[in-house]
Amino acid sequence: MSEKRKLFVEVQTDQRPQIATGAIDRAKRGARGAIRVWLMLLFALVVVMIAVGGLTRLTDSGLSITEWKPLTGAMPPMNAADWQAEFDKYQQIPEFKVQNAWMTLEDFKSIYWWEWGHRQLGRVIGLVWALGFFGFLALRKIPTGWTGRLLLIGGLGGLQGAIGWWMVSSGLTGTMLDVASYRLATHLGLAFVILGFIAWYILMLGREERDLMQARRSKDAKLFSLGTGWMHFAFLQILIGALVAGIDAGRSYTDWPTMGGQFLPPDPMMLEPAWRNFLENPGLVQFIHRMTGYLLLGFSIMIFVKSRKAANRVTSGAFMVAFIALCGQVVLGIYTVISAAQMHVALTHQILAVATFVLILRARFHAAYPVPQSVRG
Structure with missing residues (x-):
């Protein structure tokens, strides 16, 4: 005689795929909240970067560092000889010869620190992005479809560093006493583009993907x-x-x-x-x-x-x-x-x-x- 079918066993079996599906949905969701906080930190740093960049321009400090050293440039002058070497390099550009020949080494230090701080902040932003992106990537916490978006921010940040040097280099030779204005506009414009992408992503991550699909x-x-x-x-x-x-x-x-x-x-x-x-x-x-x-x-x-x-x-x-x-x-x-x-x-x-x-x-x-x-x- 065959065994009678049990209704409750069948119901329990039917529910198992639903549990698996929920797990898949959670995996696709990733660490949306943590990534959003990380992007908020990047957003705040970029805003500070724009402000420091504005002060660097207003204090005429942008040409005080005449070389681009992405890694070794993180260290400022550590002794009198280092400071004199930096000042000697600055004395070779048109801005000093025509406009700032009155400067002493102490005067030079005041503008040097503004530009150094501006570049150092750029390095901090790059480091914060790298730690966050590769950390979330290694933990497989990036939501589905978001890897390219987050990578874009880092790529634009790297491009911004190159454009920053392209801007500075325009004032190191010839008759220019400042950086080229159109290069400054490009540099600032890209900062706003980066800020815009970060802000948009923060807004998107503030709501669940299904909510955005319905709202659309x-x-x-x-x-x-x-x-x-x-x-x-x-x-x-x-x-x-x-x-x-x-x-x-x-x-x-x-x-x-x-x-x-x-x-x-x-x-x-x-x-x-x-x-x-x-x-x-x-x-x-x-x-x-x-x-x-x-x-x-x-x-x-x-x-x-x-x-x-x-x-x-x-x-x-x-x-x-x-x-x-x-x-x-x-x-x-x-x-x-x-x-x-x-x-x-x-x-x-x-x-x-x-x-x-x-x-x-x-x-x-x-x-x-x-x-x-x-x-x-």
Whole structure:
């Protein structure tokens, strides 16, 4: 006589694949929380790096170290002979011969430490990235699909180091007294690109993958498109601001809303060939920065008005916060001009640019992945 089938045994057998599936899902999830904390640390370090870079520029310290030694350069001069050797190298470049011939060794040390600190911070960022990435990789804790994204951050960081030297090398020969402004803009621009990727990844890791997939179905395509344009427009203004900083154009005209008592600055095309004026003419470069700022403000007002009609209140609120930050940046930009770009004011202007850019990117994220809300909104 055959044994009767037991219902409870069959149910227990059917449940086993579900347990295995759950284990697979957890493996795919990886250490999302820990990776997010690691990215937050990288984000904070990059923000500090941008601030230190701004101070390095404002103190005219960027050319104090005339060699690029990624490994051995981590050690500063340790004795009087080492300091004199570094000072001797600096005395060979145009900046010292034409502009800073009055400097003593003690004066040189003050600018050397700014540049050394800037480069040292870059090494720290690289080390933090490497320890985190290869640590998570070895432990197999990187979520599915995230290895390439995290590797991209490291690759861009390495490229940033090379571009930093490319920038510095432009002021070591010829007649340049500072680094080339367009190379400075490239260097700062890439820093914002790196910061943008890190911020976007932090936002994504703050929510589960399944939540993002569901939220994507409610994507506000129009606001997302406008947010993308807004982000790129703000990025363009940041690049132009770097051109202003590169040639100290912020101190060329300190009246507002006019420039030298008129709409256009005097002699806007005084350099030959003509294209040089758009990169090296302080009056014209500041004028372009001002006009782009006005256009960006107008574009921002239009986006703000449209965002108020968004069905999702969190998305609408994110756009409002970004708009408020941008308005504050416009006001601070005007004050930076009339204060002749005092160091603390100019640095605050740069830091607020970071905050504004990230808040615009956050608003764009919320348009792409709206936070679920009740029917009543």
